[in-house]
Amino acid sequence: MSLVIQKGTSLRADAMQRLKKNRAAVLGLYCLGLIVLCCLVLPFTPILKDPNAQSLVDQNLAPGAKYWFGTDNLGRDIFSRVFYGGRISIAVAVLTTLVAATIGVTYGAISGYVGNKVDAVMMRVVDVLYGMPFLIVVILFGRVLEKQTAKWSQWVVDLFTAADATPAKINDVRTAVEPLVMMAPLFIAIGALSWLTISRIVRAQVLSVKKLEFVEAARSLGLSHTKILFRHILPNCVGPIIIYTTLTIPGIMLFEAVLSFLGLGLKPPNSSWGVLIQGGADLMLTNPWSLVFPSVFFSLTLLSLNFIGDGLRDAFDPKSSKD
Amino acid sequence: MFQKLFHRLLQGIVVLIVLFTITFFLCRALPGGPFVSEKALPEHVKALMMERDGYNKPVYEQYFMRLGNLMRGDAGLSTRLSGRPVNDVIAQSFPVSFQLGCISMLLALVVGIPAGVIAAWKKNMSIDFIVMTLAMLGLCLPSFVVGPILAEMVGRRWKLLPAMGWEPTNVITWLLPMVTLGMVYAAYLARLTRSGMLDVLSQDFVRTARAKGVPMHRILIKHCLRGGLVPAAAYLGPAFAGIISGSLVIELVFQIPGLGRHFVKAIETNDVNVIMGIVLLYGGLVVLGNILSDFLILWLNPRARAQS
Numbered sequence: 001m002s003l004v005i006q007k008g009t010s011l012r013a014d015a016m017q018r019l020k021k022n023r024a025a026v027l028g029l030y031c032l033g034l035i036v037l038c039c040l041v042l043p044f045t046p047i048l049k050d051p052n053a054q055s056l057v058d059q060n061l062a063p064g065a066k067y068w069f070g071t072d073n074l075g076r077d078i079f080s081r082v083f084y085g086g087r088i089s090i091a092v093a094v095l096t097t098l099v100a101a102t103i104g105v106t107y108g109a110i111s112g113y114v115g116n117k118v119d120a121v122m123m124r125v126v127d128v129l130y131g132m133p134f135l136i137v138v139i140l141f142g143r144v145l146e147k148q149t150a151k152w153s154q155w156v157v158d159l160f161t162a163a164d165a166t167p168a169k170i171n172d173v174r175t176a177v178e179p180l181v182m183m184a185p186l187f188i189a190i191g192a193l194s195w196l197t198i199s200r201i202v203r204a205q206v207l208s209v210k211k212l213e214f215v216e217a218a219r220s221l222g223l224s225h226t227k228i229l230f231r232h233i234l235p236n237c238v239g240p241i242i243i244y245t246t247l248t249i250p251g252i253m254l255f256e257a258v259l260s261f262l263g264l265g266l267k268p269p270n271s272s273w274g275v276l277i278q279g280g281a282d283l284m285l286t287n288p289w290s291l292v293f294p295s296v297f298f299s300l301t302l303l304s305l306n307f308i309g310d311g312l313r314d315a316f317d318p319k320s321s322k323d
Numbered sequence: 324m325f326q327k328l329f330h331r332l333l334q335g336i337v338v339l340i341v342l343f344t345i346t347f348f349l350c351r352a353l354p355g356g357p358f359v360s361e362k363a364l365p366e367h368v369k370a371l372m373m374e375r376d377g378y379n380k381p382v383y384e385q386y387f388m389r390l391g392n393l394m395r396g397d398a399g400l401s402t403r404l405s406g407r408p409v410n411d412v413i414a415q416s417f418p419v420s421f422q423l424g425c426i427s428m429l430l431a432l433v434v435g436i437p438a439g440v441i442a443a444w445k446k447n448m449s450i451d452f453i454v455m456t457l458a459m460l461g462l463c464l465p466s467f468v469v470g471p472i473l474a475e476m477v478g479r480r481w482k483l484l485p486a487m488g489w490e491p492t493n494v495i496t497w498l499l500p501m502v503t504l505g506m507v508y509a510a511y512l513a514r515l516t517r518s519g520m521l522d523v524l525s526q527d528f529v530r531t532a533r534a535k536g537v538p539m540h541r542i543l544i545k546h547c548l549r550g551g552l553v554p555a556a557a558y559l560g561p562a563f564a565g566i567i568s569g570s571l572v573i574e575l576v577f578q579i580p581g582l583g584r585h586f587v588k589a590i591e592t593n594d595v596n597v598i599m600g601i602v603l604l605y606g607g608l609v610v611l612g613n614i615l616s617d618f619l620i621l622w623l624n625p626r627a628r629a630q631s
Contacts, residue, residue, distance in 0.1 A: 127334065128334070128337055128338050128341050129341075130613075131334075131335070131338040131606075131609055131610050131613055132338065132341075132342055132564075132606060132609065133564055133567060133568055133602065133605040133606055133608075133609050134564065134568065135568035135569075135571065136568060136586070136601075136602055136605055137342075137345065137346070137349075137602070139590055140346060140349045140350070140353075140590070140598065140602070141349060143349075143353060143354070143590060144349050144352040144353055144354070146354060147352070147353075147354035250463075254465055257465060257467070258465070258467065258572055261467045261572060261575075262571060262572065262575065262587055263587070264587070264590065274467075277465075277467060277468055278467070280471075281467065281468075281470075281471035281576070284471050284472070284475045285475060285479065288475075291468070291471065291472070295464075295468040298465070298468070299463045299464055299465075299468070302462070302463040302465075303459065303460075303463040306459065306462060306463060307459075
């Protein structure tokens, strides 16, 4: 008679198992991976034409052999515009989420760890910020930061050029740097205002983790508060942080696209999916392709992110049983 | 109950003052100063306008002056619309925006909540799958994609409904904007209602009721609906805020003469008085929406009432 030893599985392994069984989440993961890969890799290959190259002959073309997704009213290749735009949309979403997650995690962790009156005050602040018309404050904030971009890009240019560089060289650097710096107000403004949910989640987690014995042990060993909080407590909150960060990304992408659609977000030559959709909406009647392709890629990305986020939440949910 | 109401109102006032402070300083920092226009203004006109709006006073005096004026309900004069009172601008265009917001919210409730209840009832059956797929699509098809497509196809190609414009008494002109704006929130509400209902349906008293032979529709409506609606009610506050700012986009797409257009224009031309007026109006509405949503939860959930 043989003895069957069942191996114990960690919480994380269990969750991954559940995630793999969730078909929608897996599909979302593949789909998102493919889109991100295309957006990252294709611009470096000769497959994509210059997204801003105009052509007087090939205007408003339907998809065909030469232009896979057709062209817009200025004869620009929609195929390459979609992937260049996707790169910017994804970059903005990721950077903004990083800003939001950093603020949210730090704020929530401190609030939960210190507790008592500090916690009460910090959470009232979050309550107050929750009651604001977001879009509108973000628009205003972004406008104010725009003024600073000239200063920032000068600063970045100085960083990358030698003191005795020729004007032509400086100009080269400037054209490379400027589009990136122009995006900064957008993600700072959105990020500075979308950390609220994450901070609440992290606070609740920290509150429950800080009562556990190992924290007591760490304290009796004489570790500093910062070390206990950031080395011992926070690593135990990683699950929820990842889940809610994933769930934040689609909201932020939507936000960026709405701003760009209103003409208050990214400015040319930066063209995110939001900018492309706005352009496409204007051409809808004569040239539906210029709306369809950016919209499809944008919606697919949102759909994948939502599926992945939902899947992660279901997988890590302690209520779901081990089966 | 009254204590709770008082507490919430107080918090609402704090929110508005913070919002006022933030907008005040953001407006001061707007690139280009308060009087940018395409034509350069003569110096003496500019000086007079600075005088009129109190820009030559110390900042703290300006702050309290503006706060006082706004509290009295006087939002000052618009610079872009050559001195038209902001109150006028708001009185003229706000009713349209408000109407749009209200009927979209209504649509979201009327579609979203029954859909969620049905999906929870028929859990894991094809109708649940269909409803949830539709809800997911609703979340991922942003209104600025759906709006132009609807306007173009339904409005211009098939000529079924007017593609743009808004008449306060003509229901037909409401339909497309209402559907475009309400859809996303209907989708959210359906998802929240479904999960809320599923939570309640898995509780013991439901099993008891079923064992007693209470028909399913009665269990759903009499026993579960109230508890199952709590997550949806909690979402109403944020949804209200979202619909209010979402109407900016919809108004642009369907060319509706609401506040959204004024706001976008005011931002582009640094029309500070209009910006402040609209921001605080919207802020007040969001605060009200949140208070209403809180009280709805108290009414729905006796346990929350006992705690407060």
